[in-house]
Amino acid sequence: MALEPHNPAHELRKIAVFGNGLAGQMCVAKLVQDLPQNIEVVFVESPTPSGEDIFYGTVTSPSSYDFLLNIGITEPVLLPQTNTAFSLGTRYVNWGAERRNWTQSFHRPLPIFNGVPFHHYLTRLRNASPEMSDLDAHIISVQAANKGVFAHPPEGQKTPLADMEYGYQFMPSAWRDLLSETLKQTRVSRVSADVVSVERDGNQIKSVTLSDGKLITAEFFVDCLGPTSKLKHADAKYPSNRHLMAVSSVTPSTNLGDVCRSLTAKHYGWKSETPLQTGLHRLTIYEPDSEPAALADHAGFDGPPVKMPIGFVDTPWAGNCLTLGLGASALEPLTPAPMMLLQRDLDRLVELIPVSADMKVEAREYNRRFTDDYSHAALFHAAFFTSQPLEDSAYHQAAAAHPLPDKLLAKIEQFKTRGVMVQYDYEPFSQEDWTQLHIGMGRVPSRYDPLADRVSEGQLKNKLQQMSGAIDMVTSKMPPHHIYMSGLLRYLKEKHG
Known part of the structure; x- marks a missing residue:
């Protein structure tokens, strides 16, 4: 079969990434590092982070070391400039009706x-x-x-x-800020504005109008704005009827604690404590109907509670737009899965970066592997809820309902x-x-x-x-x-x- 003739008019020349948190920063850092110089990368960053990054959790797997290294973030950069600590895993406490305790560690x-x-x-x-x-x-x-x-x-x-093997105990906001500073030294074009409207032709985005009046055009768009993004296409909807809530806080301390996150089961959900260089991070995940008990138990949280639909979309890549990050999927940060999967998505994006205006082949392969990854990660999470749930716990009953x-x-x-x-x-x-x-x-x-x-x-x-x-x-x-x-x-x- 003869090769299609080369058509420069159909080449990928410009990618526009829209984000307001960690996923957008990581995506741009990855693209700038891995893509050739002739592809322009524009980063449209919402001025106000949504707070949804809390659902990436506070623990990464060992795969984060290589991922960060690939985008130019070494430990001599990461550790002095953020409150990141080392992590050997998660210690689960009083889990399920049997009140089981074990350490889920990283190991070869x-x-x-x-x-x-x-x-x-x-x-x-x-x-x-x-x-x-x-x-x-x-x-x-x-x-x-x-x-x-x-x-x-x-x-x-x-x-x-x-x-x-080890991962990291981290705060998404600290990594987001570090990446933001790092991107100032790269070739990326940055715009600080919100999305006002999107012009479409079927499932193709033609242009995006911003709050500062600018019009953004590109051959390929990456949407990292979360579940309520205006860029989301019709197929990028959560097939989920379950939502979870989250609050967090940091208690300052000059003494770094354990090299392991502690996660304790509660009737309303669970609460984790993650030692960082500058203090102890507490994260509470709970069922919306159990909010009074969860907030009373946490006491003194930073910022308002964050609500997140739990699940993943069937078609994150449609037309010339890829939905990436929490807009495409959200697993509760019970394990390091949220960050593991985000890294996999970014590696897959670079591997399948489109070479022409016709992106059907790349989109189909991306969506297939995305679905496999999230389905298999969801299996691991479901395995936490196979035993008898806590009595009178709406959270545990909802998790084990299916x-x-x-x-x-x-x-x-x-x-x-x-x-x-x-x-x-x-x-x-x-x-x-x-x-x-x-x-x-x-x-x-x-x-x-x-x-x-x-x-x-x-x-x-x-x-x-x-x-x-x-x-x-x-x-x-x-x-x-x-x-x-x-x-x-x-x-x-x-x-x-």
């Missing part, structure tokens, strides 16, 4: 012995030697989080610390009956994430892979003792989170000024 793949996944060996010892079947004892991230210690994992060294998806039922059934980890293509959460969640929720396999019996019980116990002993020795020598951070900041100041 668990070891496989003789072709058999690690958790099968723990299942084998659960009855004979229950003290040796504790998964947490063999995960250095959990042990470090429990002790409140931290150190950067070394590269190229065979030590338990090399298996530890039948469990078949994909989640398959995951749970296969793990409980045979210890098998069902994994779908390109899931955002790894097998280690699912293993910790299953066990944290009290789901344990009823049998293990018989191939695990090829290792004698004595050899197995010796191996596990060596692992847990090495982890305990390493974590006992690691510095507390606040001491490590203060030393690192002091070093960065001396080195970079």
Whole structure:
């Protein structure tokens, strides 16, 4: 088949990004970094952030390190200029009617012995030697989080610390402000104004009129203005009848706390506490009907409550406009999923950046992968609500109101009956994430892979003792989170000024 003739008139020459928060800043930073110089990037930023960024949460996954590095934000830039701290995961407290407690940590793949996944060996010892079947004892991230210690994992060294991964404890507003300052040094054209009206031709945006009278035209538009944006096309509507509310506050402190977020179940929803360099961040998520109890429990929040529809759109990219950020999807920040998925969306956008005015192929592929990502992340969230909910809790009852998806039922059934980890293509959460969640929720396999019996019980116990002993020795020598951070900041100041 002959190639279509090149038509310069159909080339992508200009992208207009509209935003009022973190998603817009991250999108522009990504585009400016990755796109060639001949593509103009215009950033139309609403003068007043909406406050909806609170739904990105306060914890990122380890993938944020590489993403930030890609857009030019290194730790020597990030840590001194924001209140960001290190994170080894989330500690869930009093979850569900069973009041379960566990630490959901970041960790590299668990070891496989003789072709058999690690958790099968723990299942084998659960009855004979229950003290040796504790998964947490063999995960250095959990042990470090429990002790409140931290150190950067070394590269190229065979030590338990090399298996530890970390994300960040952060405030979306601090990252937004840092990116805003960083963009001043780039080629992006910036406009501060609100959207007044949008001229369309079917699902194509022809132009956007701003509050300052300017008319914005482009071949491609990216809408990061949230669920109520005027740029949203007819297909970019939330198919959701559930809303959640959020309030937050920061209690100033000169002492950095744990290297792990704490999230406690409440009848109205949940409340998290996230240690930052400058204080303790509290975030309360609740069902709208439970607002009096939630606000009374939080006491002293910053700004008005924020309401957010929970779900994701079927078609974020239609015509020449991509809806990105909280306008396209919102999962409650129960896990690091909101930031993980935003980063995936931005990576996918750059990969599928349109090369002509006809964007049907790129849009179709983007929408397919977007739907898979959010559906699979929603499975992970739904797995938190498979046990008995808290009594008289509108939040927990609403979260568990819908039948469990078949994909989640398959995951749970296969793990409980045979210890098998069902994994779908390109899931955002790894097998280690699912293993910790299953066990944290009290789901344990009823049998293990018989191939695990090829290792004698004595050899197995010796191996596990060596692992847990090495982890305990390493974590006992690691510095507390606040001491490590203060030393690192002091070093960065001396080195970079």
